[in-house]
Amino acid sequence: MFKRKSEAATAAPAAPATYGIMAEFSDTDEIIHAAEKIREAGYTKVEAYTPIPVHGLDEALGHKPSRLPWLVLAGGLTGSSGLFAFMTWVNVVDYPMNIGGRPLFSWPAFIPITFEGMVLFSAFAAVFGLIFICGLPMPYHPVFNAPGFERASVDGFFLCIEAKDPQYNAANAKSLLQGLGAKAVHEFSE
């Protein structure tokens, strides 16, 4: 991990590399429209940063649906089946206790805890899965260098074409974004 970092540092030139070009839009419709046009123009490494979830923006940017639900399903199955099996083992095998002559494997009595285990493990999967898949916590990210980006959490709708896009050309990208009604366009570095 550390080695890779130092290699990258030696390989990179002294000046910080360009991360991409960031355009600010005033509202949701403008940014969805712009995202569609940029995708039509052939750019692939494009991401939007918005203060509210914008419906339709992920489709416009070509993001695939999240696979988080599958992770949650796995968590839920683990929690419920794990706890049910554990309770069965405890009450039937390891510590059998005769209570009023009732069967040791009184499975209906295990259902409440099985259910709670399902919910608990699903919630863990949903929350920690979300944080992990999003790559958080990540206190530093190059987009924070973009001028005015602090408004991305208040009222700025930002669209970024990244420099690693094969088609990237600062001048072309800038004129395209300006043509799409961007309020401000800035190139920024890592």
Place this chain on the structure above:
Amino acid sequence: MQTSQKINQPVVEKLDELLAPGQTYASVSAKIGDIVLYPVLKTPWGWIGGIAIAGLLLMLYLYSLATLFTVGIGIWGINVPVAWGFDIINFVWWIGIGHAGTLISAILLLFRQDWRTSINRAAEAMTIFAVACAGIYPLVHTGRPWLDYWFLPYPSTLGMWPQFRSPLEWDVFAISTYATVSVLFWFVGLIPDLATLRDRAQHPVAKFFYGALSLGWRGAAKHWQRYEVASLILAGLSTPLVLSVHSIISFDFAVSQLPGWHVTVFPPYFVAGAVYCGFAMVILLMIPIRKLFGLEGLITLKHFDVMSKVMLASGLIVTYGYFGEIFYAWYSASIYEYFLIVNRTVGPYAWSYWALIIFNVLIPQLLWFKRFRTNLPILLVISVAINIGMWFERWVIIVLSLHRDFLPSSWDVYNPSFYDWATFIGSFGLFFVLFFLFIRLLPMITIFEVRDLVHKTAHKAHDQKGH
């Protein structure tokens, strides 16, 4: 003319009532964020006075718990047969209050009710603090709280395991799961708002604090997409969870054979009662907060109107439960069930039963009228009445069933001691200290959802102008 206009613009009018006119993304972000971000020295006196009083109550709470740990549960008024007293009454009461927060944040999210937006954060905070207050009671009522880890299934040198067929063990899992999931759901909801605070904060300490807590959230479209999926899933999980938690608590009673407890109606009846007093508590908290921080533009009369309607509906379910109990007493033909109702209505604790009927059944009938639903002083009084009424409900269920069960030779009376009252009143200290810290340190309204509401309102108005 009036009607045709209404048909043409139903959504806008509904949304407009939830938000004062003229709000923008920046104005709502500033309005809510600045409550948290103003300098420490400019903290309003209302807040300082409030947390000071709450702090005193917290001292009382710690004092009574410390006495409990050193002397033992003999300091309480409990006896045999009334082995469950204030501890379990207060436990059920507090956890019931918590359920409204989950209901607002989860069930109303699934039903896409926009009015939840301004109140869900504070209601969720209320849930977590109420669950904290509730959870302490069953832990300390064991008498030897330092052995409470015995509740947990761990491979012990004693060679023993908890009894998974007992509702009391179900409680352990239900409450701990509920507390954990509530905290997780709350934190996920906070992440984008913490990022807003990070970006608005001026002071380096505040910047660092909110920056670290926001995990570096940057509002990427890909992240929002996953975020919304996760929120929806968490809401979908919390909805059955909140129903299961109070159902399991009602099993503590319903699975036993005591008259008045051994009834199948308990789970839905308990859940409705929880929602009932929980909403009353939300209203009780929101009326002064709205005033203190000038949030009239975000928490409107419409919110109180809708919450009152939920309160009325759940109150009617609870009322149905009271009639149901009387019906079983007659229909079961069990002399013990029959005697229970006689004892409740004319016995030594009849005053508490009738107080319950007045506070929970009669007074809330005022909520049928919009005049009262939107009159905040009256609503405040009704909410207090409901909270008292729901406390009496747990008192009636627990004490009145226990103190006179089957054999008259084992009957006794229950009188709460000073320490019972001190632990109860003191728990408000814990609740309010946490709540005051919350409103000072974290945004009490979900900022990004209010921004979304601003967006929806603007777009709906725009669309209608276009057509």
